[in-house]
Amino acid sequence: MSMNDDVEITPGMKHYIEHSDKYLARRDKYIQNVVKKWKFDTIAVHGLYEVTEAIEDYQGSIIEPIFMSTSQAYRDSDEMAAALAYKIPTWAYSRIANPSTYYYEWTLALLEGYGFNGETSCCSTSSGMAAIMTAVQPFLVMKKDVYEPRNFVATSQCYGGTYQQFSIRLMQERNIECRWIKDATDIDEWTKNIDQNTRFLYGELPSNPQLGFFDIKAVADLAHAHNLPLIVDSTIATPALLRPISHGADIVVHSATKTLTSSGFGICGAVIARKNLITNIDNEQLKADFSLHIKYLQNRDFGPNLHPLQAVMTLNDMRTLRSKIDLMSRSTMKVAEYLKKHPQVESVQYLGLKDHPLHDLASRYMWLVDAEHDEQYGKPTNRYGHLMSFCVKGGADKARLFFDGLQRIWRATDLGRIKSIATIPAISTHQQQGEEGRSLAGIPPNMVRLCVGAEHPDDIIADLDQALYAVK
Numbered sequence: 001m002s003m004n005d006d007v008e009i010t011p012g013m014k015h016y017i018e019h020s021d022k023y024l025a026r027r028d029k030y031i032q033n034v035v036k037k038w039k040f041d042t043i044a045v046h047g048l049y050e051v052t053e054a055i056e057d058y059q060g061s062i063i064e065p066i067f068m069s070t071s072q073a074y075r076d077s078d079e080m081a082a083a084l085a086y087k088i089p090t091w092a093y094s095r096i097a098n099p100s101t102y103y104y105e106w107t108l109a110l111l112e113g114y115g116f117n118g119e120t121s122c123c124s125t126s127s128g129m130a131a132i133m134t135a136v137q138p139f140l141v142m143k144k145d146v147y148e149p150r151n152f153v154a155t156s157q158c159y160g161g162t163y164q165q166f167s168i169r170l171m172q173e174r175n176i177e178c179r180w181i182k183d184a185t186d187i188d189e190w191t192k193n194i195d196q197n198t199r200f201l202y203g204e205l206p207s208n209p210q211l212g213f214f215d216i217k218a219v220a221d222l223a224h225a226h227n228l229p230l231i232v233d234s235t236i237a238t239p240a241l242l243r244p245i246s247h248g249a250d251i252v253v254h255s256a257t258k259t260l261t262s263s264g265f266g267i268c269g270a271v272i273a274r275k276n277l278i279t280n281i282d283n284e285q286l287k288a289d290f291s292l293h294i295k296y297l298q299n300r301d302f303g304p305n306l307h308p309l310q311a312v313m314t315l316n317d318m319r320t321l322r323s324k325i326d327l328m329s330r331s332t333m334k335v336a337e338y339l340k341k342h343p344q345v346e347s348v349q350y351l352g353l354k355d356h357p358l359h360d361l362a363s364r365y366m367w368l369v370d371a372e373h374d375e376q377y378g379k380p381t382n383r384y385g386h387l388m389s390f391c392v393k394g395g396a397d398k399a400r401l402f403f404d405g406l407q408r409i410w411r412a413t414d415l416g417r418i419k420s421i422a423t424i425p426a427i428s429t430h431q432q433q434g435e436e437g438r439s440l441a442g443i444p445p446n447m448v449r450l451c452v453g454a455e456h457p458d459d460i461i462a463d464l465d466q467a468l469y470a471v472k
């Protein structure tokens with residue numbers, strides 16, 4: 001993990017480095033021989049937090065302690081010097097690292113890397129937007145004193161905040177061109193937009209709220225053929241349904257705020273990357289361990305770090321991710337089928353519906369993890385998540401009338417909750433980008449985004465039914 005090779009190593013520092021190397025070797029063995037052999041649910045519940053460690057270091061606390069302290073004290077100057085030179089895995093100062101965020105990071109790295117034949121690591125961030133910024137920033141560097149035109153290629157169907165970050169902060173304010181892909185399933189369109197100034201490819205899938213999807217493997221192969229990384233926003237799927245890195249993607253970003261923290265307790269993000277990633281950026285450290293690189297260098301200096309309290313809250317929610325996603329996906333399917341038959345509904349968009357144009361493509365990628373090891377299923381089983389949208393007949397006014405009539409479903413610009421939530425993207429999440437941006441992203445004014453929670457689906461259907469009755 002050596003990040004600073006200019007530091008002179010004193011004999012005293014050497015003692016600490018040898019000690020920590022032994023610890024790292026032990027940890028690596030434990031990961032390879034024990035944790036990597038567990039099923040998804042076991043990793044989600046325990047991560048790297050061990051019984052012996054809890055008893056020896058944390059008074060037996062069965063839940064990962066929340067380390068609210070800003071900083072760590074050292075035994076002596078040698079340990080301090082070794083730590084601050086990143087020669088030993090200590091945490092120093094909470095903006096750089098923290099034991100609570102450490103457990104969160106490892107759990108996510110292992111879940112995103114589940115079934116992947118290689119290593120992954122994670123850098124926690126204060127939000128999903130911070131994760132996206134953190135992930136794209138290292139690819140936008142320029143050589144000293146020379147202006148270089150830079151561009152990247154991204155799916156136009158994406159979260160409203162991502163559209164803002166790319167089109168305003170990067171394009172307008174920094175002159176970094178974002179080339180929007182209109183049809184992400186069209187590999188030719190991706191290919192045509194790549195040139196010698198391209199730095200990375202970026203895709204969100206399934207996209208929020210339009211449920212855009214693309215062939216991850218084909219786009220990853222294209223990226224790699226041009227010596228570029230593919231970055232994927234996998235917020236909606238979560239690792240319980242889709243793990244893009246195992247299909248060739250290099251970096252995954254999450255708004256852990258959403259389904260990963262289904263309780264709704266706070267804002268949270270993460271970047272997960274494969275080790276040894278492919279990029280035309282000339283930086284060996286960045287290639288070797290991207291997450292660690294951004295965590296210890298870039299984010300140390302920018303400061304979009306995650307709060308330890310939030311890390312443990314999200315970690316706690318993630319333990320039951322697989323079963324929650326399964327339940328909510330099944331309920332969403334029921335609700336989608338109900339809405340499809342409703343005379344007041346113009347169209348329903350849900351990847352689980354057979355007539356959705358992207359159903360077949362999504363079915364190749366979206367599987368409930370470990371369904372084949374589950375008593376209930378016993379075989380690979382498709383699940384499509386709990387995000388859907390539909391258009392209310394009669395235009396924007398009717399959509400608002402329906403929306404205002406909801407009684408059980410919450411009206412909020414939120415998703416991924418244990419509680420069902422609906423929003424009208426044109427007046428909320430996608431309001432800032434104007435008519436043109438919305439039309440590019442495929443967001444009509446009468447579209448309602450619905451995220452089905454863990455209530456009994458009959459009660460959600462009853463609420464939708466009474467609200468739709470009112471617009472007849």
Ligand SMILES: *Cc1c(COP(=O)(O)O)cnc(C)c1O
Nearest residue numbers: 127128129159208235255257268
């Ligand atoms: C919400 C969201 C984000 C932004 O995440 P925050 O945690 O709100 O900063 C990014 N991508 C997707 C797909 C989202 O839904």
